[in-house]
Amino acid sequence: MSFDRRTLFTASAAAALAPALPALAQNQAQGAAAPSPATPFQAPGFYRFRLGGRVVTVVNDGFGRRPNPAQGFVRNAEPAAVEAALRGAFMPTAHLDIPYTVTVLETPQGLVLFDTGTGGQLGATAGNIPANLRAAGLAPEQVTLIVMTHFHGDHITGLTDAEGKPVFANAEIVVPEPEWAFWMDEGEASRAPEAMKGAFANVRRRFAPYQARIRRIAPGAEVAPGIRSIATFGHTPGHTSYLLADGDAQVMILGDVTNHPTFNLENPGWHLIFDMDAPMAEATRRRLFDQVATDRVRCVGYHFPFPANGHVVKEGSGYRLVPAPWSSAI
């Protein structure tokens, strides 16, 4: 048993070696309907699993593509080290596709949504939340509570459409108090470097139509039954994760405690340019990952590859994601 793709499996060699398809199959193919959709489409990006007696649905928004992730994306790693990590994960080195996945907790009081995605306003490769919610049998009007991890654009922009109209007509918004305090502070906004001014403006713009229904919560607060806020500051000043529980079952909504797992789950010491206080972000992630690894708590990562959930194990000087197995049963 041996195969050598260089000699045997170039397209031309394969064609030369291969017998023609038998006449039967060829004739039948011509008689059959078109062999495949003209434009191949992907399965809808939602996935359901149980949390005790509740149902969690993760919903994919698509991804953002970052060119040259080995250059300038990690502040404190050599390009060669980043490229080696990418190759080790069988990922391309020319670009990094960063997925976005929001989480929906179905409750008798309505849907609870964790973060909102890009709203289709941050690039053509994302904006699939409305279609994927619909495919899952869910609608924005059913969302009665939106819980925010932090105020970066890929998490809050989906609050409104491009005209600033609120997407979630019936939702109360829960925000971490320190996150709100930072971004809404006019001093912080005016002192922000030029490159950050858009982010401050975006925060004001996206929350504006929800003004009357924003609830600020303190670190450690119980947001709703079975939803507890966990302070995970560093990525942003008030970045917050959420521990969902039903009976003994638990799921941690990580938010951006790590970006793509190949980056600072496997390399918790890497400081990504998105981390606003990188040393604090690193300390937070090590503390949280130690805890979820020890307690075997299932995690959902906003930037994990879809369906974006699994368990964290300690490995070497970092951690590894063990993706939860997909099941056709819920």
Next chain:
Amino acid sequence: MSFDRRTLFTASAAAALAPALPALAQNQAQGAAAPSPATPFQAPGFYRFRLGGRVVTVVNDGFGRRPNPAQGFVRNAEPAAVEAALRGAFMPTAHLDIPYTVTVLETPQGLVLFDTGTGGQLGATAGNIPANLRAAGLAPEQVTLIVMTHFHGDHITGLTDAEGKPVFANAEIVVPEPEWAFWMDEGEASRAPEAMKGAFANVRRRFAPYQARIRRIAPGAEVAPGIRSIATFGHTPGHTSYLLADGDAQVMILGDVTNHPTFNLENPGWHLIFDMDAPMAEATRRRLFDQVATDRVRCVGYHFPFPANGHVVKEGSGYRLVPAPWSSAI
């Protein structure tokens, strides 16, 4: 930052601690549509990725549940070792859900299908191929070639419906010559232990309506352009994998070189009761996994968790599956 699920997150404690949902959200929930589907449903189980210029679609059939996988499922491992492996993979120890995933290669001559699934005739938790093909925009009539890895029931039963009628009206069937020779041999059938007689009968029954369109291929044969058979005997006498290629891109259709990766991908020395010649199956799997790990060939495993594809890396005394990241783009 600390959390203790035992004290804080029992359902009753959570309810006692939690503030009631604010009136706004409650009123709006009552006014909104039903918060979630009455019976939560799962996303359709298909997934597409590119192989060079071609498109591969993996299609999930569901799973079979085996109770007590630590007892009698692995011939040469202690129950405690099997349980430890399951716990290490965050899997239950009381049962093992073994997924089934067929592969479709879309070609200008029609669809090429690798194995057929259970046809909904081997238990209530499987039989999703027709619905998932439909969700993917594909139909059984478009299948012009079916390529079999081996003749175990979960791979061939989907060839016909319960009445023995062929499901794939336009398909030629490719079978490995040594697999056909073994199962169709009347001496082998008559000498088979009682527990195996049903398997021999099933082979005859499923292939019967395709008699005039069966092509037997030798190990190493080119089945069709870009589809090469790779002898991987052991699991069954003629078990065969297939290497798909388009240009430099390659995908190995493993079949049952390993069952669930937690079993003999991570523990290649474990002999599962389904392996008909377990020492040969072990030698085959070590040889094949060494090769795909070295050559970095993407693999599809029939019993891998959906979407059932990824890369194999050597780790310790065995191997580890690195699942390919799901992408909303194809």
